[in-house]
Amino acid sequence: MQYEKRVLHVAASCGRQCPKEEKVKAIAKKEGWLTNVPSFTDVLQAWVSPxxxxxxxxxxxxxxxxxxxxxxxxxxxxxxxxxxxxxxxxxxxxxxxxxxxxxxxxxxxxxxxxxxxxxxxxxxxxxxxxxxxxxxxxxxxxxxxxxxxxxxxxxxxxxxxxxxxxxxxxxxxxxxxxxxxxxxxxxxxxxxxxxxxxxxxxxxxxxxxxxxxxxxxxxxxx
Ligand SMILES: C[S@@+](CC[C@H](N)C(=O)[O-])C[C@H]1O[C@@H](n2cnc3c(N)ncnc32)[C@H](O)[C@@H]1O
Ligand SMILES: [Zn+2]
Missing domain, CATH: 2.170.270.10 (SET domain)
Known part of the structure; x- marks a missing residue:
């Protein structure tokens, strides 16, 4: 549940811009997440392009x-x-x-x-x-x-x-x-x-x- 929410949160934070690996890592770091850290591939999958x-x-x-x-x-x-x-x-x-x-x-x-x-x-x-x-x-x-x-x-x-x-x-x-x-x-x-x-x-x-x-x-x- 928490993982899914975090994946969605990171994907939504990328807005209309296709997620980049560095950006995904930066968001997780800023949030201070140590466990259930969304993987780049999962965020990419969850990100909804226009x-x-x-x-x-x-x-x-x-x-x-x-x-x-x-x-x-x-x-x-x-x-x-x-x-x-x-x-x-x-x-x-x-x-x-x-x-x-x-x-x-x-x-x-x-x-x-x-x-x-x-x-x-x-x-x-x-x-x-x-x-x-x-x-x-x-x-x-x-x-x-x-x-x-x-x-x-x-x-x-x-x-x-x-x-x-x-x-x-x-x-x-x-x-x-x-x-x-x-x-x-x-x-x-x-x-x-x-x-x-x-x-x-x-x-x-x-x-x-x-x-x-x-x-x-x-x-x-x-
Ligand atoms: C998902 S089914 C595709 C539909 C199938 N041809 C049918 O009659 O129902 C996958 C099977 O189709 C056959 N197949 C798929 N692509 C093929 C190809 N390029 N040449 C020969 N057989 C193929 C293989 O037997 C494979 O296991
Ligand atoms: Zn059916």
């Missing part, structure tokens, strides 16, 4: 998240090697919000338990990330369909990986959803996207990431 605020307050985005209805994208079956994926059905510009990673919000240990229970070789639909206050969380899209949209496939979970030609990236937001503020992940375009382009993000892992166990997953390095 751009982030615009997205978090956008009613159309909120509606899309709640209803799981996203414009301009469709599922496509790429065949056995890759499975399903997501393509653009309208052009997007760099910075546009494409869709969210929809799933049930779990704690990191709950997510890890879920991952350990997966059968070998099964596709993984768990997204691990750090929330606004530095809390380690997991979005579970493995449990499918989700309780809230039992008749829907959702897009975020179907996006494939590309380390070299990704065109979207996941960004953490805190959305004021009808059931309260919630750490959420939205995919933003990293460049202009044309109709029929596949939407891919960099999963952040490579073949060598799994102590030799992922060496057969050639697609991870593409």
């Amino acid at each position: 751009l982030k605020t615009a997205i978090e307050e956008n009613v159309d985005i909120m509606k899309s998240v709640v209803e799981q209805k996203w414009r301009g994208i469709a599922l496509k079956d790429f065949g056995e090697a890759k499975g399903k994926g997501v393509i653009a059905t309208m052009p997007f510009s760099k910075g546009d919000v494409i869709c969210d990673y929809h799933g049930k919000l779990l704690s990191e240990p709950e997510g890890k338990k879920r991952m350990e229970a997966l059968e070998e070789g099964a596709m993984c639909y768990l997204f691990f990330f750090k929330g606004r206050f530095g809390t380690k969380l997991c979005l579970d899209a493995q449990t499918f369909p989700c309780e809230c949209h039992p008749a829907k496939d959702t897009f975020g979970r179907r996006m494939n990986h590309s380390s070299k030609a990704f065109n979207v990236k996941p960004v953490v937001f805190r959305l004021n959803l009808p059931d309260g503020a919630k750490d959420s992940v939205l995919f933003l375009a990293t460049r202009d996207i044309a109709v029929n382009d596949e939407l891919c993000w960099d999963y952040g892992v490579r073949r060598a990431s799994f102590k030799g166990e992922g060496m057969d997953l050639e697609w991870l390095d593409d």
Whole structure:
């Protein structure tokens, strides 16, 4: 509780200026904090840029998240090697919000338990990330369909990986959803996207990431 409050306090003290490490340290020193000293990365995560605020307050985005209805994208079956994926059905510009990673919000240990229970070789639909206050969380899209949209496939979970030609990236937001503020992940375009382009993000892992166990997953390095 105290840590969260301190992170928020430091982030708010930075105003519209993106926090700098020296500034974060200076504020903590001035406050005389010796324990629960906010880390720079947590303050950076908690700091809300004017751009982030615009997205978090956008009613159309909120509606899309709640209803799981996203414009301009469709599922496509790429065949056995890759499975399903997501393509653009309208052009997007760099910075546009494409869709969210929809799933049930779990704690990191709950997510890890879920991952350990997966059968070998099964596709993984768990997204691990750090929330606004530095809390380690997991979005579970493995449990499918989700309780809230039992008749829907959702897009975020179907996006494939590309380390070299990704065109979207996941960004953490805190959305004021009808059931309260919630750490959420939205995919933003990293460049202009044309109709029929596949939407891919960099999963952040490579073949060598799994102590030799992922060496057969050639697609991870593409
Ligand atoms: C989050 S799912 C993505 C959607 C998945 N293709 C599907 O059909 O549901 C992740 C899985 O998709 C497959 N995948 C993702 N990116 C790939 C790529 N570039 N090439 C081949 N398979 C890929 C892998 O099997 C991976 O475990
Ligand atoms: Zn749902």
